[in-house]
Amino acid sequence: MKIFSRIIAAALAVCMVLPFTACSGDTTWVYDYDGEKISAGLYIAFTMSAYTQVSSQEEYDSEKDFFDQTIEEKTTEQWIIDKAQEMADEYVATNRKFDELGLTLTEEEQAEIDNSVESVWSYYGTMYEDNGVAKTTYAKLVETQQKRQKIFMKYYGEGGLEEVPVDQLETHFKENFASVNIFSITLNSGDDLTDEQKEQNEEREAKAQEYVDLINSGEKTFNEVRDMATHLLADTEHDDEDADDVIEDDDETKTYVHIDSTSPSEKLVQSIFNDVKVDGEAKLLKEDNTYYIVKRYDVMEDEKNFEEMRETILGDVKSDDFVKEVESWTSQLTRVTNDAAVKRYSPRNINLG
Numbered sequence: 001m002k003i004f005s006r007i008i009a010a011a012l013a014v015c016m017v018l019p020f021t022a023c024s025g026d027t028t029w030v031y032d033y034d035g036e037k038i039s040a041g042l043y044i045a046f047t048m049s050a051y052t053q054v055s056s057q058e059e060y061d062s063e064k065d066f067f068d069q070t071i072e073e074k075t076t077e078q079w080i081i082d083k084a085q086e087m088a089d090e091y092v093a094t095n096r097k098f099d100e101l102g103l104t105l106t107e108e109e110q111a112e113i114d115n116s117v118e119s120v121w122s123y124y125g126t127m128y129e130d131n132g133v134a135k136t137t138y139a140k141l142v143e144t145q146q147k148r149q150k151i152f153m154k155y156y157g158e159g160g161l162e163e164v165p166v167d168q169l170e171t172h173f174k175e176n177f178a179s180v181n182i183f184s185i186t187l188n189s190g191d192d193l194t195d196e197q198k199e200q201n202e203e204r205e206a207k208a209q210e211y212v213d214l215i216n217s218g219e220k221t222f223n224e225v226r227d228m229a230t231h232l233l234a235d236t237e238h239d240d241e242d243a244d245d246v247i248e249d250d251d252e253t254k255t256y257v258h259i260d261s262t263s264p265s266e267k268l269v270q271s272i273f274n275d276v277k278v279d280g281e282a283k284l285l286k287e288d289n290t291y292y293i294v295k296r297y298d299v300m301e302d303e304k305n306f307e308e309m310r311e312t313i314l315g316d317v318k319s320d321d322f323v324k325e326v327e328s329w330t331s332q333l334t335r336v337t338n339d340a341a342v343k344r345y346s347p348r349n350i351n352l353g
Helices: 002-017 040-056 076-100 107-131 135-156 166-176 195-217 222-233 240-245 266-275 303-330 339-344
Strands: 029-033 036-039 177-186 255-258 283-287 290-297 336-338
Touching: 029 040, 029 076, 029 339, 036 040, 036 076, 040 076, 040 107, 040 135, 076 135, 076 303, 107 135, 135 303, 166 177, 166 303, 177 195, 177 222, 177 266, 177 303, 195 222, 195 283, 195 290, 222 290, 255 266, 255 303, 266 283, 266 290, 336 339
Parallel strands: none
Antiparallel strands: 029 036, 029 336, 177 255, 177 290, 283 290
């Protein structure tokens, strides 16, 4: 009896020394923020998200065992646990700030949330459920992301607490985004090309330059040429009558490339910004075994382009500041950790198969 009493006393002493650690056998919750608990389901969802981020970390080596690695000087398992905790902190802080600012979600925004949840659940619902995450739990995460975006706009959008002037956004848009039409022609590659493959490459190289000339002469629109290239790569004949099948105008297929993008490659993106003039001639760019036909346009040629991209531009300008703002909210939280739950819902139990 005395031995049992000493054990209980020791356990109570640990709880007194570690006030931010929960001493409980209840694992239905993982973190407690002044009475607001993060459920096991929410925590598992955070853990799953953190799990998927490991492979994108610079130190990750796909040749090694997933959990036998070091990410930011931590074991993979600890990195995931810490990242899940960060997500839990941000989840609580975001919802509290949303309420503090007196914000609400519109019916349209709620409909977007519902549609997003339904879309993801139709593909990944079984995986989430098998790991212990209910659909209603996942919906809370999507809703909180919507709230985060609304808070962001409350700070930096039109009429916001720290509104970013429109001229600053326009300048950033011009300097950091390129409006382009682009398509590629890939050559056969390898050390042992057949004569037929070599002949195909010669034809494609000649056609790539021909396509650029057709665009610059005004004889063909960009999308008419794109359609011709599609037939070439499919080894089918192209007839002028096929032009009727080109539905989209050049304006409708423009895409934006960010100056820091690495897709399709960092080198190609830099070539677009440095070598292709705004409203100038189409250019033929080559990288490795691929030719790219590119035409660049003025991003501000139509005011609606700027308006459609405004939130994206704003995010590009203020995202770092907003991250620091969120960190200031989370630093003020008081969090109690249920160690038993953290141990039970180990990243090693996650199954994304």
